Amino acid sequence: MSGESVLIVGGGQAAAQLVVSLRLGGHGGPITLVSDENAPPYQRPPLSKQYLAGELERERLLLRRAEYYESRDVELRLGRRVLTVDRGHRRALLDDGDELGYDRLVLATGSVLRKLAAPGSDLPGIHYLRSLDDADALHEELAPGRRIVIVGGGYIGLEVAATAVKAGAEVTVLEAEERVMSRVASVSVADWLTDLHRQSGVRVRVGEQVRGFAGQGRVEAVETANGAHAADAVVVGIGVLPSVDLARECGLGEDDGILVDEHCRTEDESVLATGDCARAINTALGFAVRLESVQNAVDHGQVAASVILGDPKPYSGIPWFWSDQFHVKLQIAGLARPGDETVLRGDPASGSFAAFRLRDGSLTAVEAVSSPREFMAGKKLIAAGAAPDAGLLTDESVALKDLIQA
Incomplete structure (x- = not known):
């Protein structure tokens, strides 16, 4: 009232x-x-x-x-x-x-923040990013030649990596899973992003579990099963x-x-x-x-x-997300699950493409890499409960808007 x-x-x-x-x-x-x-x-x-x-x-x-x-x-x-x-x-x-x-x-x-429980995790120089104050403290660490190790290859980890590289830092990303962004992106998009970061100067190490941190009075290295990574500062982004x-x-x-x-x-x-x-x-x-x-x-x-206000409206929005990394904008609509089929529209080598996710013939998600039209059309298809033919999704001669109307 x-x-x-x-x-x-x-x-x-x-x-x-x-x-x-x-x-x-x-x-x-x-x-x-x-x-x-x-x-x-x-x-x-x-x-x-x-x-x-x-x-x-x-x-x-x-x-x-x-x-x-x-x-x-x-x-x-x-x-x-x-x-x-x-x-x-x-x-x-x-x-x-x-x-x-x-x-x-x-x-x-x-x-x-999900905190990393590992020996040495309380050493100065280990950062998390959630607030303005966190960002201010981390900004002071980003400088040419500084060795920044990022634990976690999700949205935050990869975005910070891109920002740090542009500041001239030497950046290493350590991801415990077998690929970056494993919870939110298809294998095709995850692998493409990994290549983007490596080509931009980021050292991306997947399947590497952090065992602890070492340093005298301040973090100096991140220790994993495969060895130690020298660090002037660490950013932990594990969700x-x-x-x-x-x-x-x-x-x-x-x-x-x-x-x-x-x-x-x-x-x-x-x-x-x-x-x-x-x-x-x-x-x-x-x-x-x-x-x-x-x-x-x-x-x-x-x-x-x-x-x-007394006029209840239900929650019915199609989920969507975005991430800016280097010159690339990744836009995702819908929610994919493990096992969903992936079909590509466009050539990843061009730097602009989309991965459509399907389950039992129905469209569950679209992951658009610098491809806003595919993102918007995919979002509309998901909202319409569409079950488009996979071959039509991949055929760039077919306008996606026609699939919405079909």
Whole structure:
């Protein structure tokens, strides 16, 4: 209802979108946003790219300037944490001793870094990348001739590798799996990206498990089963975990994320969960999923706002992601699974192609390398539940838009 008080715990993309959607939708009740960071909600994708490279100022990362929240009567409690929630009395206790009441509580707590537990992992010079402060600290390490070892060959690891190489650093990527980006990309795209990085000067080592770190007072080497890699600095990018401690503490269901329905509602009608921390039913996919993406966070923020505004809309977006590495933009739509068939459209040697993923004849995902038209068409095909002939997908004389209409 328009007069309800809304308490948002978290300061990421989902939280910011919720605020915007509520005010645009006419919500007139009090809104309070509590974040353990000292900055208003900001974009995270540039942290591994333009911001890390020093090409983007902090102010330009903000999703909305502080004045936006002030002018719309949104209270920001920055640098604060919610310790406990009393769902019975609808009150939250902050780490400064304040108690805040609410009619609607929205958990937008995001995710926490997966830490590498290995001997020497507490040595200075070992970095993780999640926040503005993390990016600032890592930026100081990037200089010509510096030896940067990156543990993890996912989105973050490869994006940081590209940024570090452009800064003149000597970069090594260590990936424990047999290929980079193994959770999100096909073998064809993963191998192409590996070649791109190697041709750009990155030493990519796959199937190499980190055993520990060595150094006197600061990290000097990363030790693996195959030997040691000298390092002036290390970046660990091995994924994240959903931040569910607060939900667990107050008795909400969680299983790789806070469990919510297609409207981002928990089992408590007064509590919703959005973004990286939430495992939500996606009506377009037909199952519950937890994702770490801008698109997912924005969609969740809009869905949660629709519930609070009294006109619930289901979560039904087709997942999509992107990654910028060197001069290449990788765009992925849909969700592929192990065993899905892969067919290619275009020649990888040209630097512009797409991998379409199929399961039982149906299109499940598209991975487009510097190929925006294929990305957009593939996304539409997935949304339409299309089952295109694999031969037509690979035939560049056939317009993909014709397959959408077929």
